[in-house]
Amino acid sequence: MAMKVPEIAPIFWIAKLCTTGFGESFSDYVFFNDYIGQHLAMLMGLGLLLVCLTVQITTTKYIPWVYWLAVTSVSIFGTMSADFLNKDLGMPLYVSTLMLAAVQIAVFAAWYATQRTLDVHSINNRLQELFYWLTVLCTFALGTAAGDFAAVTLGLGTLASSFVFLGIILVPAAGYRWFRLNEVLAFWFAYTITRPLGASVADWLSVPAPYGDGLQLGTGPISLLLGILLAGVIAIIGSQHRRSNPSKAAPLEATAQNR
Numbered sequence: 001m002a003m004k005v006p007e008i009a010p011i012f013w014i015a016k017l018c019t020t021g022f023g024e025s026f027s028d029y030v031f032f033n034d035y036i037g038q039h040l041a042m043l044m045g046l047g048l049l050l051v052c053l054t055v056q057i058t059t060t061k062y063i064p065w066v067y068w069l070a071v072t073s074v075s076i077f078g079t080m081s082a083d084f085l086n087k088d089l090g091m092p093l094y095v096s097t098l099m100l101a102a103v104q105i106a107v108f109a110a111w112y113a114t115q116r117t118l119d120v121h122s123i124n125n126r127l128q129e130l131f132y133w134l135t136v137l138c139t140f141a142l143g144t145a146a147g148d149f150a151a152v153t154l155g156l157g158t159l160a161s162s163f164v165f166l167g168i169i170l171v172p173a174a175g176y177r178w179f180r181l182n183e184v185l186a187f188w189f190a191y192t193i194t195r196p197l198g199a200s201v202a203d204w205l206s207v208p209a210p211y212g213d214g215l216q217l218g219t220g221p222i223s224l225l226l227g228i229l230l231a232g233v234i235a236i237i238g239s240q241h242r243r244s245n246p247s248k249a250a251p252l253e254a255t256a257q258n259r
Contacts, residue, residue, distance in 0.1 A: 002060055002061045002062070003061075003062055003121065003123070004056070004059065004061060004062045004067070004123065004129065005062065005067065005120050005121065005123065005132070006062060006064070006067065006237070006241075008120075008187065011233070011236065011237055011240070013190075013194065014233055015068060015071075015230070015233045015234065015237060016071070016191070016194050016198075017194055017197065017198045018198075018226060018229055018230040018233050019068065019071050019072045019075045019198075019230060020075055020140070020143070020194055020195050020197070020198025020199055020202070021198040021199065021201060021202035021222075021226045022072065022075065022202075022223060022226040022227050022229075022230050023072060023074075023075025023076045023078070023079050023140065023199075024075075024079055024144070024198065024199035024202040024203060025202045025203075025205075025206045025219045025222045025223040025226060026076055026219070026223040026226075026227070027041075027045070027075075027076045027077075027079035027080050027083070028079070028083075028203075028206070028207070028219045029219035029220050029223050030044065030045070030076075030080075031079075031080050031083055032219075038083075038084070038087065038088060041080060042077075042080050042081075042084060045073075045076050045077040045080045046077060048073045048076065048077070049073045049074060049076075049077040051073075052066075052069050052070040052072075052073035052074075053070055053073070053074075053133060055069075055070070056069075056070040056133075057126070057129060057130075057133075062241075064234060064237045064238040064241050065234055065238060068230075068234045068237070070133070071136065072230065074133070074136050074137050074140055075140050075195075077137070077140075078137050078138075078139075078140025078141040078143075078144060078195075079140065079141075079144045079199070081137075081141045081144075082096060082100065082141045082142075082144035082145045082148070083144065085099075085145070086145070086148065092153075093145060093148050093149040093152060093153045094149055094153060096145040097142065097145040097146050097149045100138065100141050100142040100145050101142055103138055103142075104135065104138040104139065104142050104192070107131065107134050107135050107138055108135065108188075110131070111128070111131040111135065114127065114131075115127070115128050115131065117184075118184050118188065119184050120132060120187070135188075136191075139188075139191055139192045139195055140195050142192060142195070143192060143193070143194070143195020143196040143199060144195065144196070144199060146195075146196045147161060147165070147195070147196030147197075147199045147200050147203070150164060150165070150196065150200070151200060151203065151213075157213045157214075158200050158201075158203040158204035158207070158212070158213055158214050159200075159204050159213070159214060161196070161200040162197065162200040162201050162204060165193055165196045165197035165200060166197055168193050168197075169190055169193040169194065169197055171189070172185070172186040172187075172189040172190045172193075173186070173190065202222060202226065205217055205222050206218060206219045206221075206222035206223075207219065
């Protein structure tokens with residue numbers, strides 16, 4: 001099975017933060033839209049998720065726009081899932097945060113017990129790929145709940161929460177860089193924290209009055225802005241991928257001309 005996840009480079013983290021910010025603002029725009037309703041929004045998010053993941057899983061190689069569209073769909077539905085627990089089921093944010101953390105730990109445990117690794121670059125069968133995407137979904141749902149818990153329950157607000165999560169995400173970076181922290185642990189630690197970090201920034205920019213405590217620019221405009229930014233980052237990733245994986249057609253044509 002060919003490698004179907006990208007290399008972990010700076011552009012990867014930029015794209016990941018863009019998906020978290022866009023997923024948060026767009027999910028809020030749809031989920032809290034009076035014309036759509038929360039239940040229909042959940043169904044739409046689930047449908048998008050299933051379509052994007054089906055395309056990603058059935059591909060035979062890493063295709064940047066397919067992969068990042070799948071991550072974006074997970075971001076949207078993961079946000080909706082956490083909001084559903086809190087808004088529709090009335091689950092306190094600390095309860096949903098702890099529950100989703102337990103679910104993520106359980107997924108990690110099952111993944112390691114059956115495959116003996118959590119390294120994303122060791123994925124070489126369909127079961128590992130399914131574990132990977134289930135883990136990604138858990139990180140988005142957990143990150144949403146944790147971000148709201150920090151901003152609302154702890155009363156930090158979205159701006160202070162952004163700085164708190166920015167500080168937290170530096171822990172695995174410093175641990176890996178200077179203290180020999182296991183690279184797989186560092187990756188998943190940072191991957192999980194990017195969700196509340198990006199979401200807190202997006203909420204600070206977008207959430208309207210009387211619910212927001214930031215710039216209150218609106219979830220619609222910020223969704224559009226972050227969507228354009230995300231599309232641009234994916235285009236850059238796609239261009240880099242094409243340059244690093246040139247078509248085999250050129251060497252074949254050169255061989256034919258030499259003959």
